[in-house]
Amino acid sequence: MSSPAPSAGRSRIRDTLTALVLALVVGTAMISWWPVYESGDFIIAAAVAIVAGSVIALVGAWRAWPTWRVIVAVVVAFLVLGVPAAVPSRSIGGVLPTVQGLLDLVAATALSWKQLVTIAVPVGSYQALLVPPFLLGMVTATVSVTIALRTRHPVAAILPPAFLMVAGILLGVVHGGYALPAGLAFLVAVVAWLVLVAIDDRRAIGGRRTVENALADARRVLGASTILALALVGATAVVLLTPVQARTVVRSEVQPPFEPREHESPLAGYRAAFAPDDADDVMLEVTGLAPGAGLRVATMDTYDGVVYTVGGSDGTSSSGSFTRVPYRLDQEAGRDGTQVRLDVRILAYDDVWVPGIGKLERIEFGGPRAETLADAFFYNDATGTAAVVTGLGGGDRYAAWSMAVGDATTARTLTPGTSVVPAAPELPIELEGLLDDWAPASLPEGERLAAVVDGFRSNGYVSHGTDGEAPSRSGHALDRLSQLATDQPMLGDAEQYAVAAAMMARRIGFPARVVVGYRASDATAATPAGGMSLLRSDLQAWIEVERADGTWVALDPNPVPRPVPEREPDQPLVVSRPQAALPPPPERTQVDVGEDADDRAEEQPREESDQWIAILRDVLTIAGLVVLAAALVASPFLAVIVAKLRRRRLRRRADSEVERIEGGWQEFADTAADYGYPIRAGSTRAEQAATVGGLAPLVLASIVDRAVFAPGGPAPGDDERVWRSVDELQQRLAAPRTRREQLRAAVSLTSLGGYAVSRRGGRA
Numbered sequence: 001m002s003s004p005a006p007s008a009g010r011s012r013i014r015d016t017l018t019a020l021v022l023a024l025v026v027g028t029a030m031i032s033w034w035p036v037y038e039s040g041d042f043i044i045a046a047a048v049a050i051v052a053g054s055v056i057a058l059v060g061a062w063r064a065w066p067t068w069r070v071i072v073a074v075v076v077a078f079l080v081l082g083v084p085a086a087v088p089s090r091s092i093g094g095v096l097p098t099v100q101g102l103l104d105l106v107a108a109t110a111l112s113w114k115q116l117v118t119i120a121v122p123v124g125s126y127q128a129l130l131v132p133p134f135l136l137g138m139v140t141a142t143v144s145v146t147i148a149l150r151t152r153h154p155v156a157a158i159l160p161p162a163f164l165m166v167a168g169i170l171l172g173v174v175h176g177g178y179a180l181p182a183g184l185a186f187l188v189a190v191v192a193w194l195v196l197v198a199i200d201d202r203r204a205i206g207g208r209r210t211v212e213n214a215l216a217d218a219r220r221v222l223g224a225s226t227i228l229a230l231a232l233v234g235a236t237a238v239v240l241l242t243p244v245q246a247r248t249v250v251r252s253e254v255q256p257p258f259e260p261r262e263h264e265s266p267l268a269g270y271r272a273a274f275a276p277d278d279a280d281d282v283m284l285e286v287t288g289l290a291p292g293a294g295l296r297v298a299t300m301d302t303y304d305g306v307v308y309t310v311g312g313s314d315g316t317s318s319s320g321s322f323t324r325v326p327y328r329l330d331q332e333a334g335r336d337g338t339q340v341r342l343d344v345r346i347l348a349y350d351d352v353w354v355p356g357i358g359k360l361e362r363i364e365f366g367g368p369r370a371e372t373l374a375d376a377f378f379y380n381d382a383t384g385t386a387a388v389v390t391g392l393g394g395g396d397r398y399a400a401w402s403m404a405v406g407d408a409t410t411a412r413t414l415t416p417g418t419s420v421v422p423a424a425p426e427l428p429i430e431l432e433g434l435l436d437d438w439a440p441a442s443l444p445e446g447e448r449l450a451a452v453v454d455g456f457r458s459n460g461y462v463s464h465g466t467d468g469e470a471p472s473r474s475g476h477a478l479d480r481l482s483q484l485a486t487d488q489p490m491l492g493d494a495e496q497y498a499v500a501a502a503m504m505a506r507r508i509g510f511p512a513r514v515v516v517g518y519r520a521s522d523a524t525a526a527t528p529a530g531g532m533s534l535l536r537s538d539l540q541a542w543i544e545v546e547r548a549d550g551t552w553v554a555l556d557p558n559p560v561p562r563p564v565p566e567r568e569p570d571q572p573l574v575v576s577r578p579q580a581a582l583p584p585p586p587e588r589t590q591v592d593v594g595e596d597a598d599d600r601a602e603e604q605p606r607e608e609s610d611q612w613i614a615i616l617r618d619v620l621t622i623a624g625l626v627v628l629a630a631a632l633v634a635s636p637f638l639a640v641i642v643a644k645l646r647r648r649r650l651r652r653r654a655d656s657e658v659e660r661i662e663g664g665w666q667e668f669a670d671t672a673a674d675y676g677y678p679i680r681a682g683s684t685r686a687e688q689a690a691t692v693g694g695l696a697p698l699v700l701a702s703i704v705d706r707a708v709f710a711p712g713g714p715a716p717g718d719d720e721r722v723w724r725s726v727d728e729l730q731q732r733l734a735a736p737r738t739r740r741e742q743l744r745a746a747v748s749l750t751s752l753g754g755y756a757v758s759r760r761g762g763r764a
Helices: 012-037 040-062 067-086 099-116 133-150 152-168 179-203 211-241 271-276 372-375 429-438 445-459 478-486 494-508 588-654 657-672 685-692 693-708 717-733 739-746
Strands: 282-287 294-300 337-346 359-366 378-381 385-388 397-405 461-463 490-492 512-517 532-535 539-546 552-555
Touching: 012 040, 012 133, 012 152, 012 179, 040 067, 040 133, 067 099, 067 133, 099 133, 133 152, 152 179, 271 494, 271 539, 271 739, 294 385, 294 539, 294 693, 337 717, 359 372, 359 378, 372 378, 378 461, 429 478, 429 494, 445 461, 445 478, 478 490, 490 494, 494 512, 588 657, 588 739, 657 685, 657 693, 657 717, 657 739, 685 693, 693 717
Parallel strands: 461 490
Antiparallel strands: 282 337, 282 532, 294 512, 337 397, 359 397, 378 385, 512 539, 539 552
């Protein structure tokens, strides 16, 4: 920020217009922040910040405040307006700040940045996460307007909004759905500001405002707008035809703070829920759960042959990435989706996993630890698993709004989805034998899956291995699954049936995962509020498979509890062998070898050709994007050059010879102004020639004056001679200068419409 300059002679109307245009530029830069918040509170906070910063800069320029006073004004405005605008939940009536609100506001200036990139979006007005855009918006507006009003380089006022837009991109979302609209809106606003600077510089010269000058200004704006529109249309077409990929932002590189691999798998302690002393403990009271629906605790998609877990051991599984959910999530209803509200009261349940159903949209905690639980809540949208770092305990309660998909009535109509789940060990040979018996490979995938589910339900028996039940070993490692397939009768519980069914579903081709949760039984008691009390023994496990439309549907492979028959002797696994040996392959002849070699020779070039085509396509795509980016960056400069060429053409082809002669002199004077000569529009041609210096400009000025003011008018051919002299003088002005100086003069805004200098009388 430069030293303040008196502004007594400055038009306050012009300064206000400058601040309004720059506020528009800052507002378009804020568009890149919208996907992070998607809330009306964000619009209010951004508007308050931009208006406050612009007003501070205007008052500071009008009253010639020093830098320190402007900074103090920004700090005071931040403290006074910050709580109502950026921390509305801590304000009184949405207007007056509270002490706690001020503490949150100050703390958020340092702490909210990391929270913003470790939380699921959109965040709305959650806690103090509106502070980053509010603070940056106020500072950006203040600095931008101050640069425009109090420095000699008003064009540089676009740099702070550009920084604000880049910050929104870096701290924003991975997908770039708003990238194109935000970029185009910001580019249009920047060009509008540059045109305003050019016109404002023309007015600051002191020349007369005539109808011709006004029309010239209008033509320049129209010409620049046309060129910009063509560039935007071309850029939009290229972007729309280019495949959209996830972009790398800060959010995509920051590790989430909740690590599910640090907690025991919910399936590992499954058998403990059926201990006789604890089986009847009331775990949860739930209202809103449909009869027969499962209340999920956690969804697991990673199996290492010993235990099913939430998230892989290497951290690459999508089920292992948890983020905070402060406000809401936008969930698609899908074909079978319905919105469900659950009201849950915690009794004996004590774990980090938050029971729920379907895809979570919003959650509100209650009880004495409501705020603590909200701060510690994390969610994985890929699997619908939620957790609180501090763990749930007796007395906690919450209301959750979710989008639930009804259980599939039949698996026979399903076709496999395309999701990629973490790799798992090979299916044990015993389960492979069951799969061949129950679901031959000749059947469609859906019928094979239905046969597997029916096979476990009809052939299996349930035993938790407790007192009074048939012996049944716990665990779900590969050897336990092999034992499940060979025991006669088949004996186990949901821990083994769910894992075995998930592995067989994956072998068929379905993406599959295991879910642990609670299912109401016939003995489940109703609550006075119309809900149900879920016991510890209501714990259950089932599987989910993905169908072709991307929806995960639940399937229950668990047998209905019934008396277990007497154990039958184990039968060795019979491996069927072919009845007859296959005939040996025919002997290879030289002709066969030659034909195979020819086939391979024909296939190899085709593969190499495909690779070269793919490489060429990638190179052309990258080159096209580079050219597009270069065109967007260069479009404002090209607009200036095109405007000057059009101006020269109009002058040289004017209707009358006198206008062509005057136009020649104006072209020379414009060139001199672009090279930095302090030429003024109100001075005579002789004075302008003297400013440039040298004999040739003075001679040309006298020739032009004589041709314009002579009683008989110009002689035939004077206009061509004047323009030849102008071309020679332009070459003389460019000759001693470097290529960089010549390029700077070519894109200079000084001569657009006049011979512009800065509004303080110095050289622009």
